[in-house]
Amino acid sequence: MENHFTLEQQKESLHKITSDLIKPIGINRSFHLWMGFLTLALLGCLYAYYLQLRDGLGVAGIRDYVSWGMYIANFVFFVASSLIGMLITAVLGLSGAKWISPIARISEIIAIGFAAIAGLVIVSDMGRPERLINVFIYGRIQSPILWDVTVVTTYVLISLILLYLPLIPDLAMLSRNQTLPKWLRKAYELLSINWKGTASQYEILHKAIKIMAILIIPVALAIHTVTSWLFASTARVGWDSTIFGPYFVTGAFVAGTGFLIIAMYFFRKNYKLHDYITELHFDKIGKILVLVSLVYLYFNINEFLVPGYKMKSHEAVHLRELMAGNHAWLFWGVQIFGLILPIVLLLFKKMRKPLPMFIISIFIVIGSWFKRYLIVVPTQEHPFLPIQNVPDNFIYYQPTLIEGLITMASFILVLMIVTILSKVFPIIPIWETAHEKGIHEPEKLS
């Protein structure tokens, strides 16, 4: 598609793009209200964490047998959700899909929010959080926890770089925009490292983005594979599986895509970006969601059918408990409403519109969270040896309110990060959008 617009037309077009995309930036009344609300809610939840610090992990429902509960399930969910950054920017970006450029930054912001807070979630599960430093002093390189710490921090770093690199031209442009407050422009200028938009600068930038997009693929695969190894490296029934790595990674794409669609819907509506995040984008992302969900369904079938066919004694108890026992409602709810129904619905073009997809995605995200719960908790309720001579609350896991509030805190923190990032940076890359509209040297026009 060759574009031959006149300079005047280009100028006008660029002006519209810039003003549309800059509009949401800045701190306004609704931002204050929203952040104030989040802060208040967070303070309430932090009180719950204070209680946990004061009285010990006993305030949560976890006990000696089910010793990993909601916190760990939530940690896995957070790591999973953060993988969307890699799927969009790296996998689709490198394959040459140009249409992703308006949603690439959204996915990167989601990735940073979830990955950064995942680290905090794991700290909330520690019996001795003040000894976190021991991991760096005494770290054993054989422990998957050490690998997880390494790889999650690396992923956060790479995601930050991948957010920053495509921002540089936008930052330079924003630093010259008179409508923005002065301190913000100063900060943009500092961050834009002398960006002039010359051909050589573009060349270096493209190269840097490409290298990072390649690097993030193994790192992202590693964070979720290593997270799956926290379980697969044990001999426990339900965890002792060789496909846990890919099983987790594909599950992560489902959860992440769900969050991306929710975010797309929200930003499109609230930041008035209908011209940029179009129905075409929803249609395409909807198809991707079907694809990753089908792959995930395939892994689910493997994970349950293969042991279910043999019914080895310990596996049989686990599977019965999941499919017909205590967890059956949750299990089938997650499989049907969180996976099978969304796949079927999204096959229809009518369903791949913004609002239906938004609703489907909410189901997918909730399903994904409980799916992690079902991976973490039931296994521990059936150890190899019987649970005896302990109180009843050691036998079945019952999450407590405090646990729920602390988990809530992690979501609030993600929302805060996403809100702030989307308020100080244009949520859609200006220069890339301009490039795609045929404006090749936006720097010269503005």
Next chain:
Amino acid sequence: MEDHSTNNNNSRRDFLQKVGLIASGTVMGGAAMFAGFKFETSKKKESRIKALTAEHQLIEVEAEGHSHPVEDMLTELQLQGREGIPDKRWVMVIDLAKCRNARQCMKACQGAHELRPEQHHINVLQMQDSENTAPYFMPKPCQHCDNPPCVSVCPVDATFKRPDGIVLIDNERCIGCRFCVAACPYSARIFHWNEPLKEQEYKENKSKYSQMIAEGKQEEAKELEKKVAYDVELNVPQRRGTISKCLFSADRLRVGQMPYCVSACPNGVYYFGDENEDAVTNGTTKQTVRLSGLLRDNAGYRLMEELGTKPRVYYLPPKNRLFPFPEETLITNEHHS
């Protein structure tokens, strides 16, 4: 044309630069690590002396020059606990034919390790392997595996295997991640979710101790030190937010005595000894027998051999029992797979 070649040069230079950067980083990092290992292994024990820290705990430090920060933080008891008892390979044999659920082992253990009634380092389980096989009682301590899954996953070397086979926990280092709990197939580990049983007593003793030190009453303080200092071989005082489990009573072995549970059993269930000596001694009758013979003659076995954990606890099958199995209802009401 010219332009093209400079471009080429550029990218070649870039490439070389990149390779150089990565390579030099790798080499430097590797060298640093190697040097670190060398330093740690080259240290001799003789060059260490004992000193009292500000918190009045005995530690070992390098006699001269600056020392390695990691090992300095260990108290004398922690170091001794990590080194174990030389030339030993502890082994326990549990004769299921003799266990009649007296639970004296559990009581003695909970007393020694200051545990609550629901916290078990050793737990006598009521077992029935399948519908038509006989029920039996099975005391279950930590199996002190030679391929311990719990130790493999520990991120901070807080739980560790000693040269003499015992798997111990350093609750001054444990971060409370409970990965070991998840990894143990024998459910041998417990966690202090709330305040340990004797936390208050420990706190009182500690403040008394500091007061004595402040008043210069060295002699009296020395007496109290035993109650205040953390003994890694007994895991007492227990700490909130950390793991505990069976330690084969490493503190008793050091003074030539058998573990608390072994000595407390009234029914001759336990044998304990050194695999290197091929001998185990019965805790009740104090009779010493050959380990190899005992296992051969009674068809001894280990729990879940198929997991490859290589336990140091052997079981003798529950055959020829001369007592019934009471409370059979408990078997139908069990929570395991």
Next chain:
Amino acid sequence: MKKGTFISIIALISINTVLFGQDTLWSVPEDQLSKAAPVMFTGEMQKAGEDIYAKNCKSCHGDMGQGNMAKLNPLPKDLSSLAVSKQTDGALHYKITNGRGLMPVFKNTLSGAQIWEVISYIRKYHKDYKQPEPSMVAAFGGKTITLTMDYLPDLKGFKIIALGKEKDADVPAEGVEIALFVKRYFGLLKIDDSKVTDKQGEVFFNEPAKLPGDKEGNLQVIAKVVDTEKYGDVAYTKEVAAGIPTEKPSLTENRAIWNVGRKAPWWVTVAYPLTVLAVLGTIGYIILLLKKIYLSGKEQSDNLN
């Protein structure tokens, strides 16, 4: 059906003796009841008995007459009480030797003579006690026996010679029962059955088959006179190279996933830092690129100025 009833009767009996029988009868064989100490109790014996009591009995039975026994079920008896004082010496000796339920077996921890010493100490607290006539048999006129042992590598065994003193001369002691032990960490491992000395006062034991010794194969072998009540605690200890030289490596010697970080398997030790460095190196390169962008931008603005 019949079999079932039979089994349950046996079971009932055994459960009764095990769980509830402790307070009822503790039957001592007839011939053991009348057994008497071999010598008259002396103050020295009582003193030795007090030490043994403090080490082995006090933790459960408490101090004599103080009632501070351990809170066990059934409650351990105060040994100064009438219930104990009315029992015969033989009954006490039998019970300490063989134990029952929570009362431990002492035959492998205390010698017969030591048990008599404990009894002599307990009897101090029994007012009406009168010691029966000592059972001392005039073997060698009650004179001491000494043991010597030789290891005979060619014969793969030990020759033990028992000598008794008679008129200031050593004479072979015939008919003395000897047992042979090897020292182990928690106790003595008995080698073979005990044997009786021949006319030469000699007895031969085969060496234990494939018993691990120390690095040189040394074992601490102990020959003991079995009838300690008659002869006292007579023993002879010798270190001989009759075992298999054993020097097993420490269990933490090899590199393994479960070992400390320093002893991680090579593949982890190499792969982990290399991977981390490769990723960090790439990030470092990106920072270099950013610096290039910065410099080229600066160059351009300098040119414009």
